[in-house]
Amino acid sequence: MxxxxxxxxxxxxxxxxxxxxxxDQARTFREVLDRTIPxxxxxxxxxxxxxxxxxxxxxxxxxxxxxxxxxxxxxxFSKATSSVSKGETLLDTARNxxxxxxxxxxxxxxxxxxxxxxxxxxxxxxxxAGDGAHEHPTQALLDAHTLREKLGSxxxxxxxxxxxxxxxxxxxxxxxxFTKLGAKVAVCGPPTMIPxxxxxxxxxxxxxxxxxxxxxxxxxxxRVQQERITSSSFPTVREYRALYGxxxxxxxxxxxxxxxxxPGPVNWGVEMDFDVAEFSRALVLPQVTNGVAVxxxxxxLLAGGDAQADKAG
Amino acid sequence: MKAExxxxxxxxxxTVVDPxxxxxxxxxxxxxxxxxxxxxxxxxxxxxxxxxxxxxxxIAPGFVDMHCHLREPGRxxxxxxxxxxxxxxxxxxxxxxxxxxxxxxxxxxxxxRYQTRRAVEAGFARVHPVGCCxxxxxxxxxAEIGSMVEAGAVAFSDDGSPVSDAQVMRRVLEYCKAFDVxxxxxxxxxxxVEGYANEGRVSTRLGLKAGPDVAESAQAARDVLxxxxxxxxxxxxxxxxxxxVDIVRWAKARGVQVTAETCPHxxxxxxxxxxxxxxxxxxxxxLRSGDDRRAVVxxxxxxxxxxxxxxxxxxxxxxxxxxFDAAPxxxxxxxxxxxxxxxxxxxxxxxxxxxxxxxLTVVPRRIxxxxxxxxxxxSEAELVVLDLKAEWKYEPSGVLSLxxxxxxxxxxxxxxxxxxxxxxxxxxx
Numbered sequence: 001m002x003x004x005x006x007x008x009x010x011x012x013x014x015x016x017x018x019x020x021x022x023x024d025q026a027r028t029f030r031e032v033l034d035r036t037i038p039x040x041x042x043x044x045x046x047x048x049x050x051x052x053x054x055x056x057x058x059x060x061x062x063x064x065x066x067x068x069x070x071x072x073x074x075x076x077f078s079k080a081t082s083s084v085s086k087g088e089t090l091l092d093t094a095r096n097x098x099x100x101x102x103x104x105x106x107x108x109x110x111x112x113x114x115x116x117x118x119x120x121x122x123x124x125x126x127x128x129a130g131d132g133a134h135e136h137p138t139q140a141l142l143d144a145h146t147l148r149e150k151l152g153s154x155x156x157x158x159x160x161x162x163x164x165x166x167x168x169x170x171x172x173x174x175x176x177x178f179t180k181l182g183a184k185v186a187v188c189g190p191p192t193m194i195p196x197x198x199x200x201x202x203x204x205x206x207x208x209x210x211x212x213x214x215x216x217x218x219x220x221x222x223r224v225q226q227e228r229i230t231s232s233s234f235p236t237v238r239e240y241r242a243l244y245g246x247x248x249x250x251x252x253x254x255x256x257x258x259x260x261x262x263p264g265p266v267n268w269g270v271e272m273d274f275d276v277a278e279f280s281r282a283l284v285l286p287q288v289t290n291g292v293a294v295x296x297x298x299x300x301l302l303a304g305g306d307a308q309a310d311k312a313g
Numbered sequence: 314m315k316a317e318x319x320x321x322x323x324x325x326x327x328t329v330v331d332p333x334x335x336x337x338x339x340x341x342x343x344x345x346x347x348x349x350x351x352x353x354x355x356x357x358x359x360x361x362x363x364x365x366x367x368x369x370x371x372i373a374p375g376f377v378d379m380h381c382h383l384r385e386p387g388r389x390x391x392x393x394x395x396x397x398x399x400x401x402x403x404x405x406x407x408x409x410x411x412x413x414x415x416x417x418x419x420x421x422x423x424x425x426r427y428q429t430r431r432a433v434e435a436g437f438a439r440v441h442p443v444g445c446c447x448x449x450x451x452x453x454x455x456a457e458i459g460s461m462v463e464a465g466a467v468a469f470s471d472d473g474s475p476v477s478d479a480q481v482m483r484r485v486l487e488y489c490k491a492f493d494v495x496x497x498x499x500x501x502x503x504x505x506v507e508g509y510a511n512e513g514r515v516s517t518r519l520g521l522k523a524g525p526d527v528a529e530s531a532q533a534a535r536d537v538l539x540x541x542x543x544x545x546x547x548x549x550x551x552x553x554x555x556x557x558v559d560i561v562r563w564a565k566a567r568g569v570q571v572t573a574e575t576c577p578h579x580x581x582x583x584x585x586x587x588x589x590x591x592x593x594x595x596x597x598x599x600l601r602s603g604d605d606r607r608a609v610v611x612x613x614x615x616x617x618x619x620x621x622x623x624x625x626x627x628x629x630x631x632x633x634x635x636x637f638d639a640a641p642x643x644x645x646x647x648x649x650x651x652x653x654x655x656x657x658x659x660x661x662x663x664x665x666x667x668x669x670x671x672x673l674t675v676v677p678r679r680i681x682x683x684x685x686x687x688x689x690x691x692s693e694a695e696l697v698v699l700d701l702k703a704e705w706k707y708e709p710s711g712v713l714s715l716x717x718x719x720x721x722x723x724x725x726x727x728x729x730x731x732x733x734x735x736x737x738x739x740x741x742x
Contacts, residue, residue, distance in 0.1 A: 111637060112521050112522075112638070113590025113636060113637050117635070132521075132638070134521070169520060172518075172520060196512060197513055197514040200514055
């Protein structure tokens with residue numbers, strides 16, 4: 001089974017069966033990660049580049065690890081050490097890197113559509129690792145993988161995404177991904193953080209967390225970005241935590257099977273209490289582990305790796 | 314673009330459009346020494362008279378574009394007054410009004426004279442500069458409006474930026490009354506605008522930084538009220554939103570001296586085009602919803618929106634061939650405006666041909682106090698010959714502007730300007 005597109009630009013372009021193809025492949029690779037020597041030769045001889053114009057530790061590291069677990073070379077490019085500060089454009093940068101010979105470009109960029117733009121100008125396959133407030137497809141896929149691992153299936157499950165929906169690429173990709181997998185999704189946050197016409201994703205909107213929290217199977221918390229704290233999106237961290245924070249008190253009221261996800265990094269003490277990390281239903285760390293497997297699956301499927309190679313090891 | 318000099322020219326077999334009387338009639342037009350000598354049903358070609366075959370074509374007064382950007386001085390790599398006025402002429406515009414957001418901004422009489430002189434040297438479309446209403450377009454202190462009027466400026470605007478301070482806007486409106494010149498308002502409440510996608514369904518989907526329609530309409534509301542209070546003349550630039558159309562309609566009903574323009578892209582395209590993240594769809598104000606587009610069309614139909622202007626805004630390929638956020642807003646428009654309007658508005662049965670031509674000729678001339686346009690004996694020849702049956706492909710190789718930033722490249726257009734006559738000079742296109 002192959003994907004229709006040569007690139008992974010967003011969940012937007014994927015249908016349900018393609019998402020399941022990636023997730024099934026990820027399941028195979030997840031098992032590889034538990035081996036004593038967690039590496040397969042599936043993409044031996046290939047090279048990808050992490051082209052990160054925004055700082056990121058976990059996503060860049062996760063892609064690097066995914067590549068190395070597939071025996072695929074991976075080089076890192078970050079804005080701080082590049083010529084971007086010397087006025088080089090995105091197009092220049094990408095063409096120069098491609099000219100050095102890479103099979104795939106993993107891009108994170110602050111501008112929505114930057115991966116789409118890039119995909120029209122390079123021969124390499126392009127993976128969107130986050131473009132502004134638009135999409136973050138591998139995050140959605142790893143969240144879906146983690147939830148399927150825990151809940152079996154997302155069909156009919158009630159997922160609540162809480163926080164800054166307006167500025168969150170994770171929210172958009174998750175809305176698309178979860179609904180394509182059959183979940184019923186709602187979003188919750190202060191009206192200042194809910195974008196116009198968000199109902200187009202087929203979700204319901206709630207402004208008060210306590211009116212909906214008891215009715216869900218999954219709570220998907222989002223990070224509160226520091227710049228929102230100073231831009232009148234909400235008055236104070238204190239009030240945000242009181243109205244929208246996943247406090248231990250709120251967590252303890254939830255049914256035992258309800259699980260909590262967060263794309264990280266968590267602002268502990270803001271959107272989630274420190275102690276939430278201690279609850280086994282908080283899936284923050286399993287999400288990170290699964291991220292490697294999901295990114296292996298994405299690279300493998302896009303690079304057209306040897307399907308039998310993953311059996312070796 | 315080359316001009317042929319014609320001492321005696323007979324435009325034979327065409328249909329003359331009179332946008333003033335809103336009529337069309339079959340007539341020949343004889344031009345002698347750059348002046349229209351006769352307009353009659355049938356004029357025999359005397360010896361020494363050249364004949365331009367206009368059978369199947371329409372003859373109208375030259376168009377006026379009251380809103381464009383010629384980039385000179387400052388960004389001659391994007392456009393010059395010579396290249397821009399040639400492109401304008403190719404689109405049927407015999408007079409254009411460049412906005413003053415050049416580098417430096419046009420805020421003195423010397424700069425107004427410079428732009429006008431450069432246009433005369435180039436010999437294509439005439440230029441009637443719009444001067445800054447405040448010094449350096451900073452929105453703080455009045456520019457020398459009176460001196461610029463003396464030098465030939467026809468309107469005043471800080472286009473590209475709003476005049477955010479209401480007291481400054483009030484003073485600008487009041488001061489311009491002394492010269493009977495309109496103030497052109499670029500309506501944009503900057504505090505509400507984070508980027509150049511329309512805030513709504515599409516910006517949500519694409520995660521693009523956006524600005525809401527109310528950023529335009531709220532300022533339009535403020536400005537029509539200030540115009541009412543000061544009894545001054547106000548013109549609203551590039552109307553893109555339903556609410557702005559409603560505000561202008563309301564203000565006109567109250568007797569406010571307000572006029573408004575829109576651009577072909579606002580009645581042709583919608584925000585849905587942004588899904589490609591192609592920066593050639595990035596304009597300011599942004600492309601809005603289908604509902605807004607329909608309201609703009611309705612505003613043109615009932616006369617709420619008076620004028621069609623291009624907002625011709627050249628940018629280099631290197632600037633536009635970038636991620637959406639990084640690219641500057643604006644698209645070129647001279648060479649496509651007539652065809653886009655002809656297809657959407659005339660063939661789309663929104664306006665009659667004569668009414669459509671009026672929005673490009675008599676109406677902007679009236680707003681700007683320019684001499685009336687007419688295809689009548691005794692007036693100077695300033696004519697366009699239109700081939701309404703033509704279908705043509707808009708291709709980069711044919712573009713006369715120095716820039717190529719148009720989302721319409723590659724499209725098939727209907728109706729085109731086939732010739733322009735400026736006095737004795739005939740431009741065949």
